[in-house]
Amino acid sequence: MPRAVITSLKEAVAENVRDGDSLSLEGFTHLIPYAAGHEIIRQGRRDLTLIRMTPDIIFDQMIGMGCARKLVFSWGGNPGVGSLHRMRDAIERDWPQPLEIEEHSHGAMANAYEAGAAGLPCAVFRGYIGNDLPKVNDRIRSVECPFTGEKLAAIPAMRPDVAVIHAQKADRRGNVLLEGIIGVQKEAVLAASRSIVTVEEIVDDLGGGPNAVILPSWTISAIAAVPNGAFPSYAHGYYPRDNSFYKAWDPIARDRETFRAWMDSHVMQRKTGEGVQ
Amino acid sequence: MPRAVITSLKEAVAENVRDGDSLSLEGFTHLIPYAAGHEIIRQGRRDLTLIRMTPDIIFDQMIGMGCARKLVFSWGGNPGVGSLHRMRDAIERDWPQPLEIEEHSHGAMANAYEAGAAGLPCAVFRGYIGNDLPKVNDRIRSVECPFTGEKLAAIPAMRPDVAVIHAQKADRRGNVLLEGIIGVQKEAVLAASRSIVTVEEIVDDLGGGPNAVILPSWTISAIAAVPNGAFPSYAHGYYPRDNSFYKAWDPIARDRETFRAWMDSHVMQRKTGEGVQ
């Protein structure tokens, strides 16, 4: 299997993300790939199916900038603050374009990524009992346990075209270390056809101990060093979450014009890898 | 959920292992719970269903000493050396008593433990394709993926009455750290109704980093400090595998009398927790 190419974020996105792709950007509060998301916006990708358990500001920005045709998710909000106004505007009022949604629970999406990483066609789990989600999502079905007869939920394995994640470190051979809250990032990369990993730094030795969470180089397409690449989320061991930015986002995103102006000056006019603040 | 009791190995076995139990002793070459197995032999437990992916010397000893009614396994041998003579004598010649077998592949047992830990009734995976194992094991069945129609293997989740493992360290609250080759031990404990963990030492602070493999105290029934409790297998960070013992076992186990004499002097006459050599 080929090893990861260590390159620039610009190149990594240009090489691996295409219009119409299904694209998973993961990071469970921690290690959210903001810089990579901004580069995708700058490169003007369109008609993407955006996949993320917890769409937050980065997806609000991508949706508001017109990158997305469809959203696959299980909880969409600005954590601890409120709604995602750009996401709601797209769903409720088709701005800047209609947004199709495929909605799951966290348990379902976590299992679907696990099944994708495990090479299975579907995930089987105990879920979706007695609620309305199966009525609005025809990808929620069931199988029967051949021993007990119990009806278990089944959903298709998650298999994005591209997974994009941020991690703490890569070594010079392209192996990647994740530490702290690791979310579903390892599964997302293993489930995807291609993958981009941005890292805080590239080091000689990953450290991490005998059971560290490591993605071997030959599971990754491209790696780019992007210090602060998860800002305003955080990187365990590097910098804290900028909670004040999450709060500040709410008024910015409420209004279409304010949003576009902010994106223009903070994302579109910036160079790849430059932070938002 | 109640926390683990920190006690002696003798008490831990007396409290948690009963005649007729299904009993999983796991450890994939590394951290094999020899001392606990010996204590179960000394306490004369009978009619056990012994479960282990890789039955090796410890199961040869338990089977030869008449503890077992049934064996669930996926690879039975003395790794790198040859056959398990006591296991073969029981299967081929009913000595010291008949031994029922339930035979799987490693992939199947690993998935069955995973499903047990995950609270599912069965494991679903891509396995047992085109071989004879389903013909001799009626617990191997199938389900159909409701999206692709692919036929996937299904076996019942592993749910032993008791899981017995050895680990490097426990802290004084009863949390347990495993490092190095971790096998299916975490899954075995989580899948079992009761569990015994022997450890090299009890410490103030487990260390291990933010993503260490830890079993919280409230997932374990009893913990006993048994230094060298995995000998002649090994404990990463403590002592190496005694390969010479594995080789020496072959002639000891070939003959029923030699075996019984060895067990008498090296196990039955020893006190709990004393090493075999």
Add this chain to the structure above:
Amino acid sequence: MSDRTYTADEMMTVAASRALRNGQVCFVGIGQPSAAANLARQTHAPDVVLIYESGTLETRPDVLPLSIGDGELAETALTNVSVPEMFRYWLQGGRIDVGFLGAAQVDRYGNINTTVIGGTYLKPKTRLPGAGGAPEIATSARETFILLRQSPRAFVEKLDFITSLGHGSGGNSRAEAGAKTLGPTRLISDLCQMAPHPETKELTVTTIHPGVTRDQIIAATGWAIRFADSVTETPVPELSELAVLREIHARTARAHAGQA
């Protein structure tokens, strides 16, 4: 022994905190559940085990998390596992005693809506954040506690969408749907506490917070709320509880004000 100058939210948090028993394993959400669980841990239940769906196992934050995956949670955790492992081994595996659930809407059987309000599913009047971990917390945790401020908009006759199963349509309907766990055993609002009726499973007022009247509760409930045969007054917050809770909130406010 008590201080009358507490808020309705403080009463609600203290009541929720007291509902946790020492040693229980608790699946916690952001906001009031976090405040209640950490108050319990810092008062009567030092060995309560807090688990957040981000994968933080047995965490002991000094500061309440703003998000479900704050660094504070990871740093003070016994260990951090992947989100698939969290949902498979720890929640679905039956390791959780109590799951806290919030809601936008709840009905008389403790079913919950956090998905859409008004309009249709595809074109809702209000798009809510969605399910998150709730549907599987609702059916895999041994029991759940619902925390929700009481109003006719939140306590409704009929949900616009069932995101998470409570007691279904009452009676045995929850078990018949396939749920093997107890479901909502308690609802704690800013006015009162409710518990499901043993047979009908309808949420029924069991304790009323000090100073609150039955009429207030009736006016704040969108269905014809019933009161248990024997309704007691919720014990008022102790000064010591309020002191700990306020210190938690003060530490949290300081920490979240800036970068940290």
Add this chain to the structure above:
Amino acid sequence: MSDRTYTADEMMTVAASRALRNGQVCFVGIGQPSAAANLARQTHAPDVVLIYESGTLETRPDVLPLSIGDGELAETALTNVSVPEMFRYWLQGGRIDVGFLGAAQVDRYGNINTTVIGGTYLKPKTRLPGAGGAPEIATSARETFILLRQSPRAFVEKLDFITSLGHGSGGNSRAEAGAKTLGPTRLISDLCQMAPHPETKELTVTTIHPGVTRDQIIAATGWAIRFADSVTETPVPELSELAVLREIHARTARAHAGQA
């Protein structure tokens, strides 16, 4: 360039080693597969990735393991994962290019028996160790190489038990059984190398080790063995390969002699 004083086992190991290409991800077993894979890594394929079913990911042992989970494997690995993860994400997940398989018996289609010989399944004449990882390696690795010393007892007309699928009953039968991978693309013995015929999938001799005759191969095979249209001589081991292989074995013997 070559040294005639090599053993048949050395020839076999060297041939297997050469079959691995640099950068391939290889699922390795104990014994000759370990020797071959580590010889490859220390000669022409420095970036070959070795994975053992014990969970050691990308390991670089100096000493051959006696067991599948030796400490040496864990200490030199990129990381160590659980056995369920190994079988789910790494093998079933399609991350393995080449799986090595040994056997007690093989048939003309590369199906393998490591379960029982003679008698019945329940009362066999000889109870073998069983399946281990082989059934799923055989169907999940992109392709497999079978390593087995040739004798009529091992290369049989009919297996006593099919533990791991090769090419089934030939032709398309492997794919029809549900396997999505190539199966055995190569068998390496101490006498020769075989490959499946493109259509019938019957194992057919493609190269003969130096000094071995066709009659020897025929005598050592329990079925009517066929030879490819163009059979070549297996290139002899290079002195440099033999030196590295012998040094590996010498280090291993020293390490395994005592406690270490």
